[in-house]
Amino acid sequence: MKEFILLLLFCHVASPVLHSLKYFYTGSSQVPNFPEFVSVGLVDDVEFDHYDSNTQRNEPKQDWMEKVTADEAGYWDRQTQILQGSQQVFKGNIETVKKRFNQTGGAHIVQWMYGCEWDDETGDTNGFNQHGYDGEDWISFDLKTLTWIAPTPQALITKHKWERETGETERWKNYLTQICIDWLKKYVDYGRSTLLRTELPSVSLLQKTPSSPVTCHASGFYPNKIMLFWRRDGEELLEDVDHGEILHNHDGTFQKSVDLDVSSVKPGDWGRYSCVFQLAGDEKDIVTKLDPKVIKTNWGKTEIKRDGDSPSGFPTGGVVGAVVGLLVLVAICIAGVIFWKKRNNGFEKANTSDGSASSDAGSAS
Template identity: 80%
Template sequence: MKKFMLLLLFCHVVSPVLHSMKYFYTASSQVPNFPEFVEVGLVDDVQMVHYDSNTQRMVPKQDWMEKVTGYLPNYWDRETQRCQSEQPVFKVNIDTLKKRFNQTGGVHIVQVMYGCEWDDETGATNGFRQYGYDGEDFIAFDLMTKTWIAPTPQAVISKNKLDRETGQNEYWKNYLTQECIDWLKKYLGYGRSTLLRTESPSVSLLQKTPSSPVTCHASGFYPNKIMLFWRRDGEELHEDVDHGEILHNHDGTFQKSVDLDVSSVKPEDWGRYSCVFQLSGVNEDIVTKLDPKVIKTNWGRTEIKRDGAPDSPSEFPTRVVVGVVVGLLALVVICIAGFIFWKKRNNGFQKANTSDGSDGSASSVEAAPLK
């Protein structure tokens, strides 16, 4: 089976006031136990809608999304019909790209990601729309020029056709910079009590063996606009530090860890190090000193909770296992929901040679009737 990589586009350094709305379409062939077509929508990385070819129904994933039906009668029926009409188009997309890449059978995946971002402090906005194929960039829309970027020769046919569709490109420029932002603000208003809440985490220091890195693990925070880092003498460390990704917890909160290599740290210098957690909307940082007495290990177990009190020693094995299981479950849920991300955002695309010598035949990749 052809391998593909799941890349979670979360970074430990994020804007404290940046909101986003994103839609992801995933069409697949010969992927066991996975729907052939999936659409999900998110606001601030919280899933709000879901559709797949097995259920054949667009459904809300948050209670506050039910408010949409009050403003837009038959909204869910219309969205369901739209998704059902898109399924065969994406199926053709896969067949088209298999021919482009001289492929036959096997696992293949076409993806579309589009949406917008809004900084509620500065008012700055950004939009993006791009396609991926088998985990790699295929083509992306350039908002500034209202043209398409083809990072691979196989996408040049699509680029040439899309660049000629000036009316459609103007529509996408307007949607991504205006209409999408308007909907994002509406959804933030609908889900204010959920999306704009703040929850502080429990922070633990973990170490597998005396020679292993010390992991600073924060779990239970919301939103995921955070910074988690190690510092020495008050200065942030960048060397000997390994940042983990932000993962979902089963209750809708998030977890993240950052490792510190202490192999070269002298015992008398441990007090110079600390782990710092910063949460958007909360002025007070959670600072955890690098102290052997508070590190949870297989030979000595304590935990620093948000109130500063040590936790029960017996909880270490359970919480570590639960954390691993939650992380694995999150990956499964992410996969099923269609979050099979590819490598770059649209501003990272590199153009391919546009003189491909093709016959100019149309591609169905761009034919998907995305809203």
């Protein structure tokens, strides 16, 4: 489950004007019922293209990505050929790394995540390029020092090989600081109506049992640049609260929850507490008072009924959204978005002439 926990890191709150372009590649060996290679591209954490070894095609996942065809003739065919090559290299990389760890069989996964970030207010940029093996860091590129970082002895051979390839290091620097940023700006412009929209959530208070924490659940917001917290007497609470991760809904929006431990709160003091939702760029907060009359429960009779509520009082949309969100995470995880502790690198070097990587990425051997 470690991989799933780390995956959620990419959903963390970011700057209100921070945009990102990320590519996730996953190669697998002896993993039943899943493609042996998957590539997923994300702009601002929204999937915009997809390739897997079953379909053998790189395809757009957003309508606005069709605009790239008008600007880049043959884009999808070219990217398909690139990813077909990467598929073969990843297959070899798995065998190479298995030998490094003296492994002969079993299910194994190699991963590559690379991309860039751009703050459209300050102009600041950042690039990352990281490889992983079986959910752990393998090797990563430090853009500041232009060196490769190998956290395990088994990766030192790859580190030394790549650091001798000074031309490739310069190519990565150029890609992460210039080419990737140019493509990111282009994609943000293509998807402006979707990526730059704002949607406010519905906010509910939930409680499993009379002794359980009260959960403040916000669902249906976009983008994921939000704050959700409990406060008492107007001050944010830092104790007795448990923050959940931001999860995807099936419709492209997000959901998040934060729990408040009310075991030590006196009944007469409940009115001092409230849950606050803040969306970046929206000056008006959504404030929900801690009131027993509005808490939805799965015990006893709920005080409030709304369209779509279940008989138990819990909003079915929130429950379904959580399930769908988990399924989305699982799908993205298998599709190359098992996100580990840092961010950067790959066993292969990218063809940095456009927005995604190519099959000529260097071997791990």
